[in-house]
Amino acid sequence: MPLPSKPEVSTETIRPPLAPQVIAGEGLNVIEAAKRLAAYTAVDRHVKPEHTVIGVGSGSTVPYVVERILEQxxxxxxNRVFIPTSFQSRELIVNNGLNLxxxxxxxxxxxxxDGADEVDNELNCIKGGGACHLREKVVAEAATTLILVADYRKNVSYLGTNFDPGVPIEVVPFAYAKVLKNLxxxxxxxATLRMAVRKAGPVVTDNGNFVxxxxxxxxxxxxxxxxxxxxxxxTGVVExxxxxxxxxxxxxGNADGSVTIKRNDGTTEEVASPSQQK
Ligand SMILES: O=C[C@H](O)[C@H](O)[C@H](O)COP(=O)(O)O
Structure with a gap:
């Protein structure tokens, strides 16, 4: 296994995260802008030069994580290697010329x-809206540090507040009817079997299972x-x-350009947007 060697510190300039209103002017809507703001702020705080093995989650927020890492x-x-959690994130890594x-x-x-469908005050979260939660959980457990990135709609006091499809559960195909009955x-x-869009039949995960x-x-x-x-x-439940x-x-990322950070020690930090800081 090729081990990453110690990187040198980059001297390239990194631009500060932009507030959603500013990005909205660049053609992104406020929610996309909030995702980007969360991702950029998280990368700026948690990707250090000494970090050589980096997990790449799945979903619509994670591409902004990669975008910001590329700016380093x-x-x-x-000298870094990137670990995917899905077909989607594998493509993201490869298409951006990063080491897989x-x-x-x-x-x-x-x-x-990684992204999340909802995160509560104790940092418990629902994941799997994109059916990637098995690999995401394995990579998260392998990681020394897991950082969640999301827009303000995902910040809730208890799980299930806004995300109403329910808990995503990956099951082996032959057991799905039995597990549905159990649930x-x-x-x-x-509880329902997740059906595919633009394909007849159920969603099939990257691991060949149902959800x-x-x-x-x-x-x-x-x-x-x-x-x-x-x-x-x-029995029959995979994850x-x-x-x-x-x-x-x-x-x-919040709509007003601020970022709310919730930590596992119970503390919360509000980072004002650059325009609010002036
Ligand atoms: O299976 C999908 C993943 O758990 C995603 O990270 C989660 O659904 C959040 O995705 P998004 O950032 O697109 O809201």
């Missing part, structure tokens, strides 16, 4: 960046650790799209 320059990035690795070669990752009996009467979306009542969602364990014990106590921090 070739001198640093040529995998978690079986690099079971210890310096820092991993309905467990308190998710509206069930299982909405649970608020009382269950307020104890995500217990719920995750109960679901994971169902549950709830990540408990895994992230060190979550960065949320």
């Amino acid at each position: 320059g070739q001198e640093l990035n040529k 690795g995998d978690v079986d070669q690099y079971p210890t990752i310096d820092v991993d960046f 309905r009996a467990m308190g998710s009467p509206n 069930i979306d299982a909405p649970f009542a608020r009382k269950d969602m307020m104890d995500p650790f217990t719920l995750t364990h109960k679901i994971k014990m169902l 549950v799209g709830i990540f408990c106590h895994m992230a060190q921090a979550a960065y949320f």
Whole structure:
């Protein structure tokens, strides 16, 4: 396994994150701009020259993470290896000319960046809206530091506040009907098999499995650790799209150009937008 050598510090200039209103003028809508702001701020704070193995999550926010890492320059990035969590993030790595690795070669990752469908006040989160949560969880567990990046809609007090499809659950195909029956009996009467768009039949994950979306009542969602364990014990379940106590921090881009940072020590920081700081 080729081990990354120690990088030199880049002397290239990195531009500061722009506020969503400014980016909206560049053609991005406010939500996209908020995603970019979260991603840029998180990369600026957590990708250090000594970080050589970096996890790349999945979804629509992560491309901004890669965009910002690329701005650190070739001198640093040529000595880094990037670990994908999905077909999508593998493409992102390869198409940007970054070095591709995998978690079986690099079971210890310096820092991993990933999106989330919702994040609560204890940094528990729902993931798997894009059916990538199995690989995402493996990479997140391999990482010394997991950083979540999202727009303000994902910042909630308890899981299930805005994200209503339910808990994404990857299952082996032949067990899906049995697991659906189990979930309905467990308190998710509206659990459904996720169907594909522009393809007949169910969504098939990067691992060849199916996904069930299982909405649970608020009382269950307020104890995500217990719920995750109960679901994971169902035979046929491969992985549950709830990540408990895994992230060190979550960065949320806000519509006004500020960034809210929630940390696993319970602290919250509000970073004013550059225009507010003047
Ligand atoms: O399976 C997909 C992943 O868990 C995504 O990270 C999650 O759905 C959030 O994606 P986005 O950044 O597009 O909201």
